[in-house]
Amino acid sequence: MIAKRQSLLVAFAATCLVFSATASRADLLDDVMKAKKIRIATDLAIPPSGMVDGNLKPTGSDVETAQLLAKDWGLELEFIQTTGATRIPNVQTNKADIIISTLSVTPERAKVIDFSKAYAALQSVVGCLKSLDVKDWPDLKGKTIAVSRGTTQDTTLTNMKERELKISRYDDDATMVTAAISGQADCVATSATIVNQVGVKNPARIFEPKVTITNFDLAVGVRQGEPKMIEKLNEWIATNLKNGKLNEIYKKFHGSELPAAMRS
Template sequence: MKKQSLKKLIQTLVLALGAFLLAFSPLASTLTAHAADNQSSVSAIKKRGYIKIAVFGDLPPYGWVNKDGKRVGYDLYLARRIAKDLGVKAKFVQVNANNRVDTLNSNKADLVLANFTVTPERKQTVDFAKPYMKVSVGVVSKKSDPITKVSQLKGQKLIVNKGTTAEQYFTQHKTGASLLKFDSKTQQFNALKNGRAKALADDNSYLYAWVKNNPKYTVGIKQLGKSSYIAPAVKKGNKSLLNWTNKEITKLNGENFFEKDYNQELKPYFGSEVKASDIILTNQK
């Protein structure tokens, strides 16, 4: 073989090897992830002219569609302010509890504001910004036959929403309850009304709102485990939008925005036993 042909062959092999190593290196994975994240960066959102925000559509008073067909609620009030401060329009993407992470990972949403509780498991798959609410798992049941302690659930059916902290709590703690799981909030509350289970477990903050409209029921167990926190979430590695959102939460706290949000969107739906300080977080830096 001629020297020139051999030299050309070696160069070709070196280039091919380099491409192979790059394709399977951590650097390539990082570059690929960053490329995917760019479409949800602050600059990309501003260039596009709108931010895609994942919200609930059937969870009053946090996120639902009212009789006039308008999306309203505590999370929607925050979502519209975020879009305004970004200088773009808000485009809402309706989600259920169990597809919030997938909605981010598939780039269908830039930000999740769907009553998303921060957990160690979720931190592995999404990046949470600073929290804006606190919450605990509660249990609702009939006033005529109330569940006031977990031991009463042994051997009983308990309704939970898939992908929620309530499902996680009763899966991890062996209470003897048989879990009846549903995809949406509407389905789970209808199931309780239809007598398909003894009780229903979910975030106490909106169980309080639900029982006000359904006075035959009571939140017999107001708190299970430690308090958790509700926060906006972005796709893992999206530092641009994460950093901007953290600054936004700090700024809004300084303006007492969340107290105003509570008074307008939540207070009318809660009973007298619930106070703003039970729900909102203040003085975050």
């Protein structure tokens, strides 16, 4: 009888601990609204999505998207500088509240963070010097392809073992683009937008998209278990896709409109 009573007490105590932990767990949206400030992880070294202007102020499509969100929600905005490899750890370790940084939605990432609905799109390609005769994957065999470490392009190309690709990894998109501009790399795996930026920075080395890897939805990343934040983000994205503001931002920096299906 005593043993049974002790077992019941242990079970009750365990239940209380679980309930207490759940109840005491802060809600991200409530915390952000209470603080009147949102910390957004954004890479400021991947033009035209994130960069700094001549006055060293953040600009770009992701920057203006983050600024619009903070304005609509009546919050102070703090940018948390990040790279492709550190975006997800930033929200997992609470260094940032959300991610707005060309974060493509993939099954692997969905295992460790939650995503909002898509606010933009990204065409992932292998781009090379315009003068190179590259039309499909077999033409890339033996050629060194520069890639930013930890990106979807890095993961995708690494898994293409049968294609015998030579991959050169860089810590971020800025150093990868520098390698292309300076002649250290004749091919890069990144977004079509970034590929086109190489020639802008060095007209003597015009790059163009050669092989499409895939098309990705870009979404806001949030640590797992924050349904209220995801719901509010989804409502905000839906509103600003419908009113055209997110399309205006994208077109301003990327030179093309968002996919029609996304805008409808």
